Amino acid sequence: MTTPETMKAVVMHGPEDYRLEEIAVPTPATDELLIKVEATGVCASDLKCYHGAAKFWGDENRDRWVSNGVTPGHEIAGTVIEGSDEALSHHQVKVGDRIVIEQIVPCEECMYCQRGWYWMCGPHDMLGFRAHNGGMAEYMIVPPNARPHVIDSSIPPHHAAFAEPLSCSLHAVERANLTFDDVVVIAGAGPIGLGAIIGAAHKSPKQVIALDFDNAKLELAKKCGADLTLNPGEVDVVAKIKELTGGYGADVYIECTGHPSAVGQGLNLLRKLGTYVEYSVFGEDVSVDWSIISDDKELDVLGAHLGPNCWPQAIKIIESGVLPLDEICTHQYGLDDVQTALDQVADSAGASIKVSIVPGL
Template sequence: MVAAFERPETMSAVVCHGPENYKLETLPVPAVEDGQLLIRVEAVGVCASDLKCYHGAAKFWGDENRPAWAQEGVTPGHELVGTIVEATDAALAHHGVKVGERIACEQIVPCGECRYCQRGQYWMCGPHDMFGFRNYNGAMAEYMLVPIKARVHRVSADLPPAHAAFAEPLACSLHAVERAGITFDDVVVVAGCGPIGLGMVAGAKAKNPMTVIALDMSDHKLDLARKCGADITINISREDAVEKIKELTDGYGADVYIEGTGHPSAVKQGLNLLRKLGTYVEYSVFGSDVTVDWSIISDDKELNVLGAHLGPHCWPAAIKMIESGILPLDEICTDQFPLEKFQEALDKVADSSGESVKVSILPN
């Protein structure tokens, strides 16, 4: 066992007791067992999926027999960064890390045994255990255990904690961009300029297509999209995005549409603004069912419709992008709260009327 701190007996942690019933509690600091790391949590981002889970509206597990919220008794929080303070030798060797180093963890804890894991498709793991949602406590706590099955990445200690924790949403954004198969002559449209959408804009720009277009209803977020690489921005509260994009493409429509809003209207918008044989990538978690005219996808346009889930294989690129300083993270990471104000953090994410973009909790 290797340790770099004087272990306290207790810690503060948020615990899920059901929809809209999260409580800050005093719990024992978890004991480190074979194959585990203990991290002192520096920052945890609050995601729209956290909010949907909090309200019991997110159908995360794809199974009607499972609850539509985080498992009761679990500490939420999956966009995390922390410093290793205690670990077994086996855990350090397995992850290739040292006590005292800062790490981020992928949100899924793959089983390693199911068909998907055996084929290297770990992000589609059958049991689909995830930090903060199912079977593994997340980072809305002062300390958190990292099991040997977790996927760990080193992050520079020079970054502000909230910036370092942005690696998780950015990796997700980059995976959605990878799914799109963007080429040099593409017109790419990103719907939504929240944390995920801004990462999609930056990722799409890095692919060097002909044009990157960002859509949102907030001028402030559209300004941020320009700083992340958008060539053109459209405020859909004032302009018809479908009409405008067809004007920009000689009437054909965009080549690629990446949806990052989670709003049902954005689905129809994307299908209508794409050209024939275009590509639609859906990333969002929806709080309700979405109905569209499937004949647009088939008979009318023969579209490629793809899903995107988590951020597999994109973490090194996301961390490199954050460490490079290319993103305006001081303007993206707008709000940080102490752990005891976790409810204010959730409420801030729910409030779409302000200029907040990325909300984080700093437990320590």
């Protein structure tokens, strides 16, 4: 296979200024891989970056996620087409392998990396956001500290790219420490919420309850493992869940909507000594009555970030064929239509669930 000299790539030039450009295909260094990008999912964080969100994952000194000259995209599936023996051995891949790639590129030197908490790396360089070009291009470099994983090449590329959000969802479920006796409520049946439903169902708790205002998404939640679905627009979910649990409330609540109202909802429907897990990208600050967390219920409130140590299981689930991925991965666009893809993700009332950029389209 002959690699062309130039390629199409989306390039950031500032908030709401992403341009499709013809640029040189990068040449991998001896410790890097070159992949042909086959699909890149569009995430809510991509949308937040596009609009110029303040702060960069807790770093108060960075006023924008946008990095001029960088190609966005971190939910990546592609085929290895070039790499030195050193790079191939280091990443445990071979030319021709289909891979998916963790979004964090850890420094391996900070306290977090040294203690094994690589997903919380201090510099926090990530594919498609700052130091490393992402997958909204025809080709991209896999840097030496990146963490690729091989996935079956028979999986459609946009399905394979779902490994990234699914691994994130599985991490949120892991944070919840589910038991067989738990009633688990998952707010939101978008990509992350559906992934959390999938992960929770695989843990076999007593009951998995999905919440969403879209009944079509709730039907899909059932296919992903939800035992019960509730539409907050049609039923008082706090009252209903307390009714179902003898007046106590749910054991675990995993928030996957990114809507401020879902936070208070979760605190209120949990039982005393319950567990709240937050996995969302919020567009605004959220205020709650913290006395519910402390004096009223003594809740465990946990955050979740990225998908550490969950990628092998996410890939196994995707490869198993048990998921309705055609219904989850709803919209695919070519590089020429990146603005349409971003707008599709922004349309919360639309029919999309997982939107992807497929360079071959």
